[in-house]
Amino acid sequence: MLEIKDLHAGIEGKEILKGISLTVNAGEVHAIMGPNGSGKSTLSKVLAGHPQYEVTGGSIAYEANFKKLELTGMEPDQRAREGIFLAFQYPVEIPGVSSSVFLRAAFNAICRHQGAEEMDPIDFDKYVREKMKLLQMDDKFLDRPVNVDFSGGEKKRNEILQMAVLNPRLAVLDETDSGLDIDSMKIVAEGVNKLRRKDNAVIVITHYQRLLNYIQPDFVHILYDGKIVRSEGRELALEVENRGYDWLIKR
Amino acid sequence: MSETIKQKELQDNKLAGDYRYGFHTVIEEDKAPKGLNEDIVCLISAKKKEPEWMLEWRLKAFRHWRQMQEPAWPNFEYGPIDYQDIYYYSAPKQKKENPKNLAEVDEELLKTFDRLGIPLTEQKRLTGVAVDAVFDSISVGTTHQGELAKHGIIFCSMSEAVAHHPQLVRKYLGSVVPYTDNFFASLNSAVFSDGSFCYIPRGVRCPLELSTYFRINAEDTGQFERTLIVAEDSSYVSYLEGCTAPMRDTNQLHAAVVELVALDNAEIKYSTVQNWYSGDKEGRGGIYNFVTKRGACRGVNSKISWTQVEAGSAITWKYPSVILQGNNSVGKFYSVALTNNHMSADTGTKMVHIGKNTKSTIVSKGISSDFAHNSxxxxxxxxxxADGARNFSQCDSMLVGNHCSANTFPYIEVKNNTAVLEHEASTSKINAEQMFYLRSRGLDLEESVSLIINGFCKDVFKELPLEFSVEAVKLLEMKLEGSVG
Structure with missing residues (x-):
């Protein structure tokens, strides 16, 4: 589904990703861990196509819906319509725009692109409320402006709700656990687990292994100074929890 | 349509870029000589076959204006206006002089309004909206007059009102904005050409939206329309105003006056979508828009609300205000002012609380992009x-890009300590992160900008009549296209 080869990327002339290669197949969950400043968030933004980040080398091949695409050079909205989703570490406030209007606009933009029929407001309302149950979200949420005056936990739940509504092929969760109390984290993780299917994949970016107790990854990669320094199975996350990152770096 | 006209139109459209009203109608105009003096004032009055009292009033205004100074306090700069280099009267020559009804109106004029999306003829005209169409210095026609007359509603051009309803005009004209009020209002009082007059009798709820469409066409011509709306006891009217002008390299002056009078329990809703030509990308040309709009809530429980979407003009100077005289009267001001390229806007409102328990609400949204100034x-x-008076003000500014500016100048004068005032203000930027967030959910650039702008302006747009609010959204989207990204 996703094949990253020797990816170099940075911001304002400063190279942050220094040659990353990673293959993600449908049905898999990959965790990317690493200390602060290792390039985790940069990787997520580069995958989603943030315009301020520049790809200086390498390629990102993506395959979904029987289409092969090279992601570098594609606009963020094109990527989203092809099934890529980024759950933001810091979700952005959009004042005056109700969550229901926003969600439906996004949902329909993706439907239009994929040749599916758009949903009218009534059907969409039913559809969203189903998904909201999954994340135990309050009914009033739909009328509230997107992320405005949301608590940290609400913002993160809202990201996963969007993921549930937009039904992506490849979801990248950027530090979705940061700022969440344990109960909220369980809800969010359960939400993600229910969305796991054979034909989609998830990349979980996290600082701590705590979240990985709930969203169990098939592979764990350690990112350090813009490179993947180690890739193993789930047990690597536990080892990192016990020993920290230093032993991986100072080899 | 002949080939040459087609080509001309293509060329016009190309030049116009995003201003699709920038075309110019080729029609012979009957013009007064350039410049302003007592003779010109007399000539305008004579052209309109006005009674003596009207001319007297104009002359008093003119003599007063000559003593006045152009205000220097607005927060923008503009080249000097040469008041002697302007045509103060310019009327399209029609085959039939003084057409009695719309069927007799010159075809070129009807075509012009068709093209502006304001069809006037019986077959095509808009349902639910009565239109007074003003072209340069005259009103070319007013629709639905018969239907309105059944309810006793008078809706006609100001010239017609002076001729046919002199007692009403004498009673109310200048009663809210006196001819001594300010430099531009005095100028308008001396030379005002057409505009609309509306009178809603006691207890009548006006069944149609009333509207005036202002079109400046002739070159080097000022437009000085004057509108007067009187709502008698327990009546209601909703009035809409739209404006456009051709694209020219030189600046043109527009100095209008609007007066509203609401008596006991009456309500007037006044909505404007202003889209005068705003100049090109380098800031050449465009309309100088100096407008005095004021409403008087004279009666108890009366209500006046101003809703404006100001998206055009090189310069906008305008403060639609409400004098809250009657006890329990309510004044509202909802504004979206968009400035891009080199446009400047200095706009806001005045709420003067005199009566007891009077309430006012101010919601102002300024959007500034490129090199524009928005205050x-x-x-x-x-x-x-004004015992128990209340005011709520909210002034938000949004900046798009790094070269524009936004300012807020809220003045508050309180002489009664039972008053409660609240003021909120904010300045924000459409930032790359918001855009990225929306786009990462599949929304394209235009959809994302439109969602953000709509959200920002929501509290104002919801006050506009539905069709108008759709237009306003489109207008802002078009104006901001290419500014964000």
Whole structure:
């Protein structure tokens, strides 16, 4: 589904990703861990196509819906319509725009692109409320402006709700656990687990292994100074929890 | 349509870029000589076959204006206006002089309004909206007059009103904005050409939206329309105003006056979508828009609300205000002012509380992009008599890009300590992160900008009549296209 080869990327002339290669197949969950400043968030933004980040080398091949695409050079909205989703570490406030209007606009933009029929407001309302149950979200949420005056936990739940509504092929969760109390984290993780299917994949970016107790990854990669320094199975996350990152770096 | 006209139109459209009203109608105009003096004032009055009292009033205004100075306090700069280099009267020559009904109106004029999306003829005209169409210095026609007359509603051009309803005009004209009010209002009082007059009798709820469409066409011509709306006891009217002008390299002056009078329990809703030509990308040309709009809530429980979407003009100087005289009267001001390229706007409102328990609400949204300057200037004044007065003000500015500016100048004068005032203000930027967030959910650039702008302006757009609010959204989207990204 996703094949990253020797990816170099940075911001304002400063190279942050220094040659990353990673293959993600449908049905898999990959965790990317690493200390602060290792390039985790940069990787997520580069995958989603943030315009301020520049790809200086390498390629990102993506395959979904029987289409092969090279992601570098594609606009963020094109990527989203092809099934890529980024759950933001810091979700952005959009004042005056109700969550229901926003969600439906996004949902329909993706439907239009994929040749599916758009949903009218009534059907969409039913559809969203189903998904909201999954994340135990309050009914009033739909009328509230997107992320405005949301608590940290609400913002993160809202990201996963969007993921549930937009039904992506490849979801990248950027530090979705940061700022969440344990109960909220369980809800969010359960939400993600229910969305796991054979034909989609998830990349979980996290600082701590705590979240990985709930969203169990098939592979764990350690990112350090813009490179993947180690890739193993789930047990690597536990080892990192016990020993920290230093032993991986100072080899 | 002949080939040459087609080509001309193509060329016009190309030049116009995003201003699709920038075309110019080729029609012979009957013009007064350039410049302003007592003879010109007399000539305008004579052209309109006005009674003596009207001419007297104009002359008094003119003599007063000559003593006045152009205000220097607005927060923008503009080249000097040469008041002697302007045509103060320019009327399209029609085959039939003084057409009695719309069927007799010159075809070129009807075509012009068709093209502006304001069809006037019986077959095509808009249902539910009565239109007074003003072209340069004259009104070319008013639709639905018969239907309105059944309810006793008078809706006609100001010239017609002076001729046919002199007692009403004498009673109310200048009663809210006197001819001594300010430099531009005095100028308007001396030379005003057409505009609309509406009179809603006691207890009548006007069944149609009333509207005036202002079109400047002739070159080097000023437009000085004057509108007067009187709502008698327990009546209601909703009035809409739209404006456009051709694209020219030189600046043109527009100095209008609007007066509203609401008596006991009456309500007037006044909505404007202003889209005068705003100049090109380098800031050449465009309309100088100096407008005095004021409403008087004279009666108890009366209500006046101003809703404006100001998206055009090189310069906008305008403060639609409400004098809250009647006890329990309510004044509202909802504004979206968009400036891009080199446009400047200094706009806001005045709410003057005189009566007891009077309430006012101010919601102002300024959007500035490119090299534009956008200022909110507002006054809330609570007089000693205004026990229990309340005001809520909210002034938000949004900046798009790094070269534009936004300012807020809220003035508050309180002379009664039972008053309660609240003021909120904010300045924000459409930032790359918001855009990225929306786009990462599948929304394209235009959809994302439109969602953000709509959200920002929501509190104002919801006050507009539905069709108008759709237009307003489109207008802002078009104006901001290419500014964000």
């Amino acid at each position: 909110y200037r507002g006054l809330v004044k609570i007089m000693p008599t």
